[in-house]
């Protein structure tokens with residue numbers, strides 16, 4: 001598979017009142033052409049910061065991208081001129097946010113915003129842009145699309161606004177769509193509608209980076225999955241492989257602690273302890289205090305990301321040279 | 328356990344409860360309509376029982392809880408605690424009931440006073456109710472912290488020094504301090520990450536065993552509700568559409584709305600193919616559709632569904648559904 005986007009060794013920190021906060025550290029991941037990659041992990045683990053870095057959307061100050069390369073085709077997104085970045089933004093790469101109100105202007109009619117987005121990137125007359133906008137509102141399942149063009153975002157329900165966002169993200173037929181928790185704020189029945197829609201609208205050659213903390217959503221939408229924990233990538237694997245044979249103990253524990261709709265009720269499996277603070281990560285493996293498989297080396301050294309064949313795990317158990325068989 | 332539960336008396340009994348909010352317009356603030364947040368709900372919770380209340384945002388779950396707590400004025404119907412209706416209670420009865428009825432909210436960040444230390448937060452009610460003196464404060468607090476799995480080094484710290492899961496534990500300690508009989512949990516674990524959520528869910532279940540607590544467990548997350556609850560009530564636009572044993576509601580739901588709700592949940596290992604995808608949005612509770620309120624989104628609706636309102640009817644032991652086509656579907 002041809003790689004469309006490749007993030008290598010990305011580190012992002014924020015200067016806060018309490019000190020330097022490590023949001024993302026040494027993150028590497030890649031997305032193939034036409035592929036859907038899921039990025040999963042618990043709150044604060046660095047998913048959104050990773051995604052925002054792709055389009056250089058990290059507010060600075062307080063944030064700074066300390067190191068790394070982000071290749072989109074053969075260009076490094078972190079060093080290209082602002083002008084080129086603006087062209088890519090919206091046209092080649094578009095973003096769907098969790099809360100559509102952050103991306104839609106509250107003061108402008110929906111139609112106006114769609115037309116504006118088209119004309120920003122394509123030299124077409126307004127009437128053509130308007131026709132295309134109406135067509136897309138219809139495609140994403142908005143009733144009476146021509147009339148809805150006149151609505152302001154606040155006049156639409158949450159599900160409708162998310163549909164408008166999706167129309168906006170898809171109508172320029174981008175190569176990569178970044179969807180950051182696109183359904184988290186929605187009710188499950190509306191989430192089901194929106195997920196169906198994203199699946200149906202996405203062209204085969206479009207790549208999707210889908211960020212979520214919901215393993216069920218990952219299962220339904222993705223081909224490959226990258227799991228983050230405490231600002232780092234801890235595992236990347238093909239979807240079924242990840243659930244059948246998790247390589248990292250965190251992935252394994254996470255999968256087991258999800259409450260399920262079938263099987264035994266009552267007590268849930270838990271991961272004891274809590275995530276270390278991003279203001280002061282301990283040395284060694286960041287999961288070791290909560291890991292039932294930890295051994296001495298986990299405390300002494302930080303495990304690297306062992307990579308082979310588009311599969312990766314940041315755990316000494318995946319080290320081909322780990323000789324002492326851990327308990 | 329379920330046998331004991333079935334024969335124990337009702338701790339909380341809600342009968343045909345309506346809680347409406349006026350919509351006012353114009354210079355004279357005339358009431359032009361009502362938002363019918365809770366519109367004719369009846370249910371019971373027995374001693375030691377956990378009843379789940381599920382439904383989508385805006386369906387009236389929180390208003391129901393607030394009505395029970397006396398925070399939202401009710402339009403009609405009644406709420407009785409241990410056989411006595413709230414509106415007939417005299418002040419000492421109300422005071423006693425407030426000890427027996429506690430609440431845990433969703434947001435562990437705003438439900439704790441940021442200027443109080445943990446010891447003050449969790450023992451405040453004990454002092455107010457005159458159950459302990461100042462001298463016993465520390466002993467009582469340590470015992471409570473122990474119950475919720477926090478160390479005594481937490482005593483003199485402030486809420487902002489704790490993680491979300493730990494703050495929710497502090498909220499739980501505060502709720503159990505008076506050894507209540509019923510705790511209303513309104514999305515109590517919804518803001519937490521899965522691994523932490525599992526810890527707090529287990530804690531709530533352990534405490535239930537230890538103190539014979541009953542819970543009204545409000546959540547939009549059916550998978551969590553299934554793990555915790557004995558029975559589940561499903562709410563849509565201010566009304567209950569189905570109520571029954573937890574396992575039956577999840578594995579063999581009968582109301583078309585419950586079916587759609589359960590099938591909408593993405594689950595690892597399950598293909599989304601057989602999913603019932605509802606069309607349209609939830610109608611406004613200010614002008615609910617006539618007849619069965621779900622008919623505008625129901626694939627099985629007939630003309631008759633648009634005309635006659637549906638009451639809950641028995642479909643099995645302790646299982647009721649409000650749908651006129653329940654036998655055919």
Ligand SMILES: Nc1ncnc2c1ncn2[C@@H]1O[C@H](COP(=O)(O)OP(=O)(O)OP(=O)(O)O)[C@@H](O)[C@H]1O
Nearest residue numbers: 014021023042043044045046047048049050062278
């Ligand atoms: N503008 C900012 N200033 C300071 N810290 C920030 C800022 N933005 C993010 N962070 C911190 O960076 C870390 C990673 O945050 P990020 O938003 O990427 O997490 P996430 O994985 O997207 O979490 P969630 O699931 O809650 O969305 C967190 O510790 C967060 O508090």
Ligand SMILES: [Mg+2]
Nearest residue numbers: 047048049180
């Ligand atoms: Mg995020």
